[in-house]
Amino acid sequence: MFTGSAFGQNYEQIAKQIVNTSAGVKPGDAVVITGGQHTMPLMEAVAVEVARAGGQPNMWVTTDKVVRAVNVETPEAAIQASKANNMLLLADVLITLPSVEDSRAVLADVSAARRTKFGQVAAASNMNQQLDASKLRGVFVSYPSKSYAASQELNYADYEKMMWGGIGADYAAIADQAEQLKKMLATGKKMHITSPSGTDLTLDLAGRPVFADDGVLSATDQQDKLIYNRTARLPGGLLYGTCQETSATGRLAVANDAISAGKPLKGFKADLKNGQVENVRADVGADAFQQQMAPYGPSGLKVGRFSIGLNPVMKQEEGKAYYPSTAAGMVYVASGNNALYGGENKEPGSYSFPIANATVDIDGKVVIRNGQLVSTTASTMAAPKKRRR
CATH class of the missing domain: 3.40.1830.10 (Thermophilic metalloprotease (M29))
Known part of the structure; x- marks a missing residue:
């Protein structure tokens, strides 16, 4: 419950x-x-x-x-x-x-x-x-x-x-955690994401803008030049940004998801090379996924953004393909258009891949372990060597 x-x-x-x-x-x-x-x-x-x-x-x-x-x-x-x-x-x-x-x-x-x-x-x-x-x-x-x-x-x-x-939710606490992670992402070079489903990928952060949505528009937020810093969502608690569009490498795997009109996507797997999602396969829904993304061409399947959820009240249910992006420890990587977030892919079309129970490290420092946020002030533990590239 x-x-x-x-x-x-x-x-x-x-x-x-x-x-x-x-x-x-x-x-x-x-x-x-x-x-x-x-x-x-x-x-x-x-x-x-x-x-x-x-x-x-x-x-x-x-x-x-x-x-x-x-x-x-x-x-x-x-x-x-x-x-x-x-x-x-x-x-x-x-x-x-x-x-x-x-x-x-x-x-x-x-x-x-x-x-x-x-x-x-x-x-x-x-x-x-x-x-x-x-x-x-x-x-x-x-x-x-x-x-x-x-x-x-x-x-x-x-x-x-x-x-x-x-x-x-307690947005003051969420804002504190968001600020700590935002600083790490803004100065970090590489993000490494793994999951029990088989995801194992790296992204180059490339010094891009990082956005923190803590559910409240402060006076400073309201004066920002970018619309995405002048917006908040409720339930709030989301950190997001873009990566270098040709940097994503490794494997992407999603146990359960749903594509357009609620069609199931199960056992999804793909390879990532130079940012591009390739060799797509799935136990169920591979054809429907390909049909949905085909009109957007290669740009629609070029990974260029990510998000991390921070709200402790929101919960994911992987078995039911329910992945609220703001759930604490929930990770998404997304392909396609990322221009609104400060990226360089302006072509229409995108797809967001939920990475449930993820482990994430930034330059070797773990910030999420098995879908649970790790305190960035107390934790100095490096990622296990077997998960490093």
Whole structure:
């Protein structure tokens, strides 16, 4: 059973956390609140709290039916970047909740070609650069969905408790740990990742920017030049960045995962050479994986970013392919587009590989062991020699 303190369904208390602690809404701030119809109770509570803080709330609501229509029924010739983004760029704050409740149903049978087209027009819009240049800051809030819990075979009551508990986690402690790891990553040269499933790979960190999402936008965060330093997610607790795009070498293995429309991917294995994911095979789902990634070409399978979860309330369940990225000790490596994170791969399309129960060392110093975070202040133990390259 998941553990940790939980808000339950006290939406007013959750809204105070989002609006005042995480987003830091100020009098006069224009605040856009987006979400699906199923998130309306929290959206409404957030809008009320924005008003109490002196901000100007604007709610943008959608439904699963509308989102599916956009993805499936929009004529291909009419697919273009959302013009709503132009209005969004005028806002001070964006608070985003999930726009769909049942993502598998919404995305079922959406062709890889259409997905690619949406990605291409989004990339061509230069929205990333516009966001960096804007004053916008944002908070992305997860919302427990019964359909999602069912699809992952999770007990909904435990899953819901964990989600609200993760949102209300001790972010001061998370921020301290994030800062320690951020310094190591910013000055480190190599990251080595292994797992019981068979992952054994190295990445060159290359002095790239490292981002720490501790669930709260500080005054310094709000003034940063990069949009990704002006955003926070709830549940928070994530450290992420990019690596040198041709550096990933070794093996990549994932016991259980799910690709588009919830199709299972089991026993996935691949080789990594010069950053490229090669020789893909799997017990189940290899063809579906290849079909999903084929439209993006080699760039879609070039490893260029990573993340490390820091939230002690969030828990992974490998047997059910449930891997919240913010779970303490959860590791992801991702291929494809990494430009928004300061990387050099600007081609659309990406795939994130969960590395459960990972052991990670930075220049030989272990920071995660068997999926558990290791104190970076107390630990000076080097990685075992058999795991070094």
